[in-house]
Amino acid sequence: MRIISSLNSNYWLRSGSINLLQNALTLIISFSSFYFLIRTLDKTDFGVWVLFMSAVSIMEFARTGLISKSLITYLSSAPSNAHNSIITASFAVNLSLTIVLAAACHLLAPLFGKLWDSPQLVPLFNLYIVTFVISGFLLQYQAIEQAQLQFRGVFLSNLIRQGTLLAFVLYVYFNDRHTSLSALVQVMTWGTLAATLVSHYLVRGTFKLWGKLDKYWLKQLLQYGKYSFGTSMMAVVSSSIDQMMIGGLVSATSAGIYNIAVRVTNMINIPTNAAATIVFPQSARRLEDGGNDAVKSLYEKSVGAVLAMLFPAIIIASLFAGPVIHFIGDDRYPESIPLLQITLVSAFFIPFTKQFGTILDSIGGVKLNFYVTVVSVALNALLNYVFIRHWGIVGAAVAMLISYLILFVATQLILKKILGVRTGAALVYAFKSYGEVYNRLRHRAT
Structure with a gap:
């Protein structure tokens, strides 16, 4: 300890x-x-x-x-x-x-x-x-x-x-x-x-x-x-x-229109990537020093910390999707607005799935992580093909959301079985952090 x-x-x-x-x-x-x-x-x-x-x-x-x-x-x-x-x-x-x-x-x-x-x-x-x-x-x-x-x-x-x-x-x-x-x-x-x-x-x-x-x-x-x-x-x-x-x-131009919405979503998920960079080497050491319980705690707290940063950004970007797109892509890309509103919902699941792969790789579960990823990619490809053919670029955004939702459920079941991870614990850590920030600000104000 x-x-x-x-x-x-x-x-x-x-x-x-x-x-x-x-x-x-x-x-x-x-x-x-x-x-x-x-x-x-x-x-x-x-x-x-x-x-x-x-x-x-x-x-x-x-x-x-x-x-x-x-x-x-x-x-x-x-x-x-x-x-x-x-x-x-x-x-x-x-x-x-x-x-x-x-x-x-x-x-x-x-x-x-x-x-x-x-x-x-x-x-x-x-x-x-x-x-x-x-x-x-x-x-x-x-x-x-x-x-x-x-x-x-x-x-x-x-x-x-x-x-x-x-x-x-x-x-x-x-x-x-x-x-x-x-x-x-x-x-x-x-x-x-x-x-x-x-x-x-x-x-x-x-x-x-x-x-x-x-x-x-x-x-x-x-x-x-x-x-x-x-x-x-x-x-x-x-x-x-x-x-x-x-x-x-569809066309190369449509790929550019869709990319604007995806890029905004990826920017919001910057904290997720930062956490993964730190967590990977730390998790390998936690496994040796504290075993599965230490890794479980690391996963729940790291996801919770990221979610605490993501929630406000997702809500604000969703409410002001129009101004965000017009600011980023000027008035040439209005088609990106509904795409952004859909892809932003997907952003909620990314910390869970991203840290799943990071934790699994660090504890030697690279084989299982590989199989999960292969299945999710195949599912994603199938959904994209079907939805894009029927709905165009909007279908790609819907396929992303459904793919992340299914992957989220699957990864949480796997982590619960291997490490005893509790999905709700990450949410508790996220909302607790708001209380801690509020108390600190109030303490400084007084």
Whole structure:
């Protein structure tokens, strides 16, 4: 218990404040880039950009699933004398997967261009291969730092990577210049390179690559990572499949219209992603120190804390969906208003399902998490296909809501059986936090 208390007082305050700052800046930069980009590009180019980013995100998240979680897990639990062997094996897996995915990107580019009736996608995918190779090293360095329960380098490198694109978009917008989608990809490449160099500088003294691979650790990383890889890939496919299907069944422009509503919902869920970043390495340690009860408490409290932040944002955004859409996408995207009102309801379930995967991966349940994700993706794809064909882009929003509702019920039943998690406890923690904030404010006022 003393160990857990020490971790709480140091780890959560330090990493929590850094992640809060990182995610606040990520929100600002992401929103700013989106806000000015949508005013710089016409509706067709913006729709093509949405489809492009949806596709490359699948590659990025798939690689992250195989590399990052397995590396963090074993570096957090293995003795220090094995760290260099683990990192060397992870680098080898990373490089191999990067080559395979880069080749697939090149080969599948013409298919995507034809599927979405957007031939300009082909050069974009080929340009992005350079960015993808560089970001593989960035992923490796950030995972090493997170395994050491440090987040400053992750914060700085992400700030550089995202800020570079924002700076370029601002330059184009305020100087009333025209830009191409290819130029945007090239700027992303330079930003990723700068972020990678900074991240390497900050972790370079913490490890040394060995000359030969340790087959034991190579096998361990692959054994753990294969399910995490599949889970991450399925999860990002699930989050992008609606936009991809809209692009194929309706149009690229419609994908851009739908993306506006989804992006607002994702911005509201920034606290969910921040919590997942902190919870994953902490959960692995809680399991060793306090067992299942400690992990159960961690899940309930982390979900409750996120819900406390989400409730006001969801309510306000729902009541003022019209002004929100007009502010973000100007008067060219009124079709996004009803979409936002539907997708915002889905936001309530995301903390539960997001932390489900995080907790399950951290306690060794990657296989079960993979199977749950595969089933949810298949269900999501089926619902999207049926509803989009009948209702167009509104059908995609309805499919999202139904998918999250079903996944929410399933994950809560699983966690109750494995850890004894109580769904109501998270809600209690959420509403208790309001009382604590009120009492503190009243105490200060007096």
